[in-house]
Amino acid sequence: MTTLLEARDLVLAYQGKTVLRDVNLTLASGEIVTIVGPNGSGKSSLLRALIGALAPLRGAVTRKPGLRVGYVPQNLVIDPTLPLTVARFLGLPQRIGRSAVRTALQDAGVPDLGGQQMVSLSGGQFQRVLLARALLSDPELLILDEATQSLDQPGAASFYRQIEAVRARTGCAVLMVSHDLHVVMAASDRVLCLNGHICCEGTPEVVASAPEYRALFGTGTQGALALYRHQHQHGPECDHDHVHEAAE
Numbered sequence: 231m232t233t234l235l236e237a238r239d240l241v242l243a244y245q246g247k248t249v250l251r252d253v254n255l256t257l258a259s260g261e262i263v264t265i266v267g268p269n270g271s272g273k274s275s276l277l278r279a280l281i282g283a284l285a286p287l288r289g290a291v292t293r294k295p296g297l298r299v300g301y302v303p304q305n306l307v308i309d310p311t312l313p314l315t316v317a318r319f320l321g322l323p324q325r326i327g328r329s330a331v332r333t334a335l336q337d338a339g340v341p342d343l344g345g346q347q348m349v350s351l352s353g354g355q356f357q358r359v360l361l362a363r364a365l366l367s368d369p370e371l372l373i374l375d376e377a378t379q380s381l382d383q384p385g386a387a388s389f390y391r392q393i394e395a396v397r398a399r400t401g402c403a404v405l406m407v408s409h410d411l412h413v414v415m416a417a418s419d420r421v422l423c424l425n426g427h428i429c430c431e432g433t434p435e436v437v438a439s440a441p442e443y444r445a446l447f448g449t450g451t452q453g454a455l456a457l458y459r460h461q462h463q464h465g466p467e468c469d470h471d472h473v474h475e476a477a478e
């Protein structure tokens with residue numbers, strides 16, 4: 231496994247006001263890592279720092295030299311009066327060959343959309359086209375910042391299954407921020423829960439049953455994680471050591 235990026239003792243601040251502190255994190259090739267946390271907990275700031283768009287106040291981020299990153303945004307506003315097919319959208323701003331466009335659409339799970347107008351796409355199709363665009367650069371790391379915010383839960387679940395398929399095919403690592411806690415956590419190898427710092431981290435099962443996570447998000451998981459069993463990979467702030475079923 232190759233280390234794609236590493237953050238050491240990261241402190242992030244805006245105008246001198248610290249918003250995230252003491253972040254240590256390593257991301258290896260092929261991993262799916264999800265960042266969860268309440269509004270304002272520093273999730274987007276951390277993504278920005280990791281890709282080099284926000285300089286840390288202290289600490290450092292090291293990226294593999296030449297790391298290819300694909301970014302899937304939350305949304306993108308397109309002028310509804312603009313006639314623009316999916317294939318032409320994917321070819322902006324630089325020209326992309328037809329076969330590359332076809333492959334990207336296929337990998338994103340929408341092989342037949344090339345000739346369709348952007349404005350006619352459903353929310354789920356639109357996000358897949360944004361995924362296709364991110365895949366054009368053959369990324370080693372795919373970053374998604376709340377990419378399923380406009381989708382309903384089945385739509386989000388289906389989108390994350392597509393992400394898993396992309397990872398399986400290309401071996402890219404995936405780093406994402408999401409509010410679809412249970413859907414997205416189930417698709418992750420590792421979850422980081424932020425609240426101004428990393429308040430807990432580990433497998434989805436570990437995080438879902440950590441008291442820090444439950445204090446932030448409650449225990450109402452609609453049964454989705456009810457069968458998860460508590461495991462023993464807690465951070466220093468987790469001082470409980472008993473085994474129990476995650477009771478919902």
Ligand SMILES: Nc1ncnc2c1ncn2[C@@H]1O[C@H](COP(=O)(O)OP(=O)(O)OP(=O)(O)O)[C@@H](O)[C@H]1O
Pocket residue numbers: 244245249267268269270271272273274275276
């Ligand atoms: N450009 C900025 N200038 C000043 N403060 C900022 C800036 N961007 C973010 N912040 C502040 O930093 C903190 C963390 O914001 P951030 O957007 O990283 O959180 P988040 O967890 O992604 O939130 P959300 O879930 O609401 O998107 C917040 O208090 C926010 O107000």
